[in-house]
Amino acid sequence: MSVIRGLGFVQLDSVSTVERAHHMILHARRTAYRPAHLAPLLDRDRLLFEHWTHDAAILPTDWLPHWRHRFARDAARLQRRWKTWREPGYEARFTPVLDRIAAEGPLRSDDFTGERPGRSTGWWDWHPSKTALEYLWRTGQLAVARRDGFRKVYDLASRIYPDHPQVSETETLDWAATAALDRLGFASPGELAAFWDLATPEEMKTWAVAAANSGMVEEILVEGADGRRHPRLARPGTVAEAQALPPAPGQIRVLSPFDPMIRDRARTERLFGFHYRIEIFVPAHRRRWGYYVFPLLEGERLVGRIDMSADRKAGALHVAALWPEPGVRMGTGRRARLDAALARTARFAGLDTVTWAPDALRPD
Numbered sequence: 001m002s003v004i005r006g007l008g009f010v011q012l013d014s015v016s017t018v019e020r021a022h023h024m025i026l027h028a029r030r031t032a033y034r035p036a037h038l039a040p041l042l043d044r045d046r047l048l049f050e051h052w053t054h055d056a057a058i059l060p061t062d063w064l065p066h067w068r069h070r071f072a073r074d075a076a077r078l079q080r081r082w083k084t085w086r087e088p089g090y091e092a093r094f095t096p097v098l099d100r101i102a103a104e105g106p107l108r109s110d111d112f113t114g115e116r117p118g119r120s121t122g123w124w125d126w127h128p129s130k131t132a133l134e135y136l137w138r139t140g141q142l143a144v145a146r147r148d149g150f151r152k153v154y155d156l157a158s159r160i161y162p163d164h165p166q167v168s169e170t171e172t173l174d175w176a177a178t179a180a181l182d183r184l185g186f187a188s189p190g191e192l193a194a195f196w197d198l199a200t201p202e203e204m205k206t207w208a209v210a211a212a213n214s215g216m217v218e219e220i221l222v223e224g225a226d227g228r229r230h231p232r233l234a235r236p237g238t239v240a241e242a243q244a245l246p247p248a249p250g251q252i253r254v255l256s257p258f259d260p261m262i263r264d265r266a267r268t269e270r271l272f273g274f275h276y277r278i279e280i281f282v283p284a285h286r287r288r289w290g291y292y293v294f295p296l297l298e299g300e301r302l303v304g305r306i307d308m309s310a311d312r313k314a315g316a317l318h319v320a321a322l323w324p325e326p327g328v329r330m331g332t333g334r335r336a337r338l339d340a341a342l343a344r345t346a347r348f349a350g351l352d353t354v355t356w357a358p359d360a361l362r363p364d
Helices: 002-007 021-029 039-044 061-085 090-104 128-138 169-184 189-196 201-214 238-243 265-272 332-348
Strands: 048-052 056-060 142-148 151-156 218-223 229-234 252-254 293-298 301-311 316-324 353-356
Touching (some): 002 021, 002 056, 021 252, 021 332, 039 048, 039 142, 048 061, 048 128, 048 142, 056 061, 061 169, 090 128, 090 151, 128 151, 169 201, 189 201, 201 229, 252 332, 265 301, 316 332, 332 353
Parallel strands (some): 316 353
Antiparallel strands (some): 048 056, 293 301, 301 316
16 A cells, blocks of 8 residues: 555556556565465555556555545546547436436446447447446546456446545645655646646646746756756755655566656657657557567666566466576676565566577577
8 A cells, every 4th residue: 555655557458468557667676575465455445546647557545645636637538539439429328327226226337238339430449338337437427346257347436436535626736736845856837736636737837937936946957868858846845855865676686667766758768769669559460569568667767678477387487588688698687686576576466487489599
């Protein structure tokens, strides 16, 4: 719970080449973490809730009052977007869906049988009740009670969400800005807006001017990997605090493609000189790296990327390819740290051993 609160949120994702993203994010920071540790916080204790930041995520429940403003904004956004993206007629399913869940209890989309989309709408072909369920969840009338496998089970929000005091939009904007800045350390107004996706860049620019005038933030220069310096907002004293920090632990950590450290790809490249794009949706013959490649963090440096997957039948974590970053040598010490990281990852994923393809080590 403390890790999630410190991060702000953990993104959910269904892809599980080793383990699902949310579990890998937590394991990268607490190596004793196991996937079974998360569900009680979500489903039993309700200390976390599932909703949306830039994507589906889990968040501390005591921040729910700020998401009530998100519910209203999402209602307007989805109505505009889904006019062309979703099969028409889902609005007519709102009342029947709510009435059935009220009477029967939590339901999944496949409990609404006999419905199929009338036309292909792309990656996700949702039937009208599925679209209604997602809309009602995004706008705060339904909540995710739990997941069966990775399928959402929806219930009335009034039966899941606790009562909370009302907060104004101004209070939410101030909270979103300060909470994002505390987690990013330094940021532009656009980066602050993108962190929670609760406010627009224009709203964050206005907040930044007022915060600077009041002395709440100051402008600092942040040097990127290319040596150029960029002005950014930070709390007063951030530079001195950063200079006083000890070096980061030297162990290697395997990062999920959805890890919050690298979620902002442009920021990652600017600060670390590490260009990263996930290639799930890239045709196989056009991929530079692989379907689902994990960045490797060593201390304060991104040192490479690794293509690996869980072979459940063999009980092995299988490494198909390893690409060190330019200038990174896989000497004896670094290879030992990598082997230790992969052994931890294998244990975390319930696997017994680590295997390597014969030609796994690739040039940069």
